Amino acid sequence: DARVTQTPRHKVTEMGQEVTMRCQPILGHNTVFWYRQTMMQGLELLAYFRNRAPLDDSGMPKDRFSAEMPDATLATLKIQPSEPRDSAVYFCASGTQVGETQYFGPGTRLLVL
């Protein structure tokens, strides 16, 4: 049963600390997305990659957020330094060029104190 995996599932940290979230897309999927979900804003696209190359990161605060795909099986989203307003659920999703849908991971629930 192929699925997107994300680690950690939960993270509590203090303001100013670095946070790294990891995602393993479904094997064979060439597009990877990072989303953030909050009650106020809903689900927002932060960045996405196709064939490991960044295509669009316009939704991401550039001064503190960075996203990379070191290889086809790993995507990372890093926040440095973290702030309380970054508290949210961060989802990774993956898809293929011909598919209908993006498949979402279970999310990383981040709380910045």
Next chain:
Amino acid sequence: QKEVEQDPGPLSVPEGAIVSLNCTYSNSAFQYFMWYRQYSRKGPELLMYTYSSGNKEDGRFTAQVDKSSKYISLFIRDSQPSDSATYLCAMSRYTGANSKLTFGKGITLSVRP
């Protein structure tokens, strides 16, 4: 004004009721329309997928798209307690697996036994 607006809810209905969920959008370039279902503490999963205007039926679920009015709907017939979840509409210019999705904020549905 956001590109995609969704009725905020929450919505509570008795079991067996017909449920109507709606979204409006402003970007006429959207061609692919989706409904995602999200259970508590899970990632969104695709429920319905339509291209351009028209209706699509899948079991108890019917998706409608009216591009002239920039309006999409999801109907749930004979609603069940297991339908209790948050429903998000999503749209894209290109096929959803491989391109940026713009989501509504979601509406939480509760079906009372």
